[in-house]
Amino acid sequence: MVERPHKPSSLPNTAAAAKSAGPQPTVDISDDNARVTARLPSGESVTVLLYGATVISWKNADGTDNLWLSEKAALDGSKPVRGGIPVVFPVFGPPPSNHATSSLPQHGFARNSRWEYLGKSTSEASAESERASTAAGGADSSSVKLDFGLYSSNLSPEARKAWPYDFGVVYSVTLGPGSLQTAVNVRNEGDKAWEFQVLFHTYLSVKDISKTHLTGLLGVTYTDKVLSVPSATESTASLPITGETDRVYKAIPQSTTSVVVDGAPRFDVVRDNLPDTVVWNPWKEKAAAMADFAPDDGYKSMICVEAGAVAEWTKLEAGDTWEGGVTYRSLL
Numbered sequence: 001m002v003e004r005p006h007k008p009s010s011l012p013n014t015a016a017a018a019k020s021a022g023p024q025p026t027v028d029i030s031d032d033n034a035r036v037t038a039r040l041p042s043g044e045s046v047t048v049l050l051y052g053a054t055v056i057s058w059k060n061a062d063g064t065d066n067l068w069l070s071e072k073a074a075l076d077g078s079k080p081v082r083g084g085i086p087v088v089f090p091v092f093g094p095p096p097s098n099h100a101t102s103s104l105p106q107h108g109f110a111r112n113s114r115w116e117y118l119g120k121s122t123s124e125a126s127a128e129s130e131r132a133s134t135a136a137g138g139a140d141s142s143s144v145k146l147d148f149g150l151y152s153s154n155l156s157p158e159a160r161k162a163w164p165y166d167f168g169v170v171y172s173v174t175l176g177p178g179s180l181q182t183a184v185n186v187r188n189e190g191d192k193a194w195e196f197q198v199l200f201h202t203y204l205s206v207k208d209i210s211k212t213h214l215t216g217l218l219g220v221t222y223t224d225k226v227l228s229v230p231s232a233t234e235s236t237a238s239l240p241i242t243g244e245t246d247r248v249y250k251a252i253p254q255s256t257t258s259v260v261v262d263g264a265p266r267f268d269v270v271r272d273n274l275p276d277t278v279v280w281n282p283w284k285e286k287a288a289a290m291a292d293f294a295p296d297d298g299y300k301s302m303i304c305v306e307a308g309a310v311a312e313w314t315k316l317e318a319g320d321t322w323e324g325g326v327t328y329r330s331l332l
């Protein structure tokens with residue numbers, strides 16, 4: 001264990017701790033019950049739409065949004081959000097015709113179902129780091145976790161009919177100093193096994209795609225959906241994005257994929273129990289073909305780095321649960 005120079009001799013009592021902790025994170029639910037916003041005392045914030053439990057904004061203290069959101073994204077629940085972090089479940093991409101998900105829409109139903117807001121909490125790890133930071137005289141380091149739930153009973157009759165399994169997904173979005181974590185706990189609430197895929201379809205905001213590289217994928221096997229190449233091996237340590245890109249990197253050994261802009265690290269994307277990552281940029285023509293993609297040159301300021309478990313199916317036996325998540329670090 002690392003010795004801290006200003007280690008407290010004993011933990012203060014709860015009231016004193018609350019007082020010494022100073023300002024606390026705030027959580028607001030919009031008047032129309034459509035979105036939840038959490039804000040740290042430092043000014044960092046996250047906003048989640050209950051529709052799709054889609055994170056639509058993750059801002060640094062200076063107001064910079066780390067996520068790209070289309071100017072024409074539908075935020076009224078009429079279609080999945082173009083931007084932010086849509087949640088893909090229980091199938092990624094167009095469902096295969098020979099699978100139980102075959103009647104579902106592309107990327108499943110999670111991103112176009114309304115989720116329940118289950119509440120907020122402060123995670124133990126962040127309480128620890130809060131104490132460590134306060135004790136070391138450091139800046140405020142409080143974090144806040146928002147939980148959302150989606151259950152078979154929340155689904156539209158069409159989705160329920162298309163995928164008639166009993167499930168519960170708890171989705172936790174944790175805002176910390178310089179970081180955001182998204183994690184799911186998937187539970188089979190039924191009496192027979194089923195299979196699923198899950199992915200966080202994260203649109204990261206970058207200043208200039210022509211100066212953007214990804215690292216951490218060297219030697220990884222991928223499927224190239226643009227070139228229709230089922231299996232290739234990444235040969236570059238620093239991957240530039242120079243045109244339409246749609247790749248599924250599979251079973252990645254290293255847990256971190258980094259986004260580097262103009263030679264400077266911009267984001268670390270750290271996976272936990274999520275073996276795969278999709279890298280997507282529609283580029284000019286595909287972006288123009290999407291009615292909800294704006295501005296037209298928006299593809300120059302976004303890159304999707306989508307951590308997930310999508311190359312294979314994850315089988316969940318009756319009563320079992322599965323967890324996976326990803327932490328994004330904003331390195332500005």
Ligand code: BG6
Nearest residue numbers: 106107201225246247278280306
């Ligand atoms: C990516 C897929 O994850 O999502 C792409 O790899 C797809 O093939 C993209 O085009 C966007 O999908 P959608 O359904 O949001 O338009």
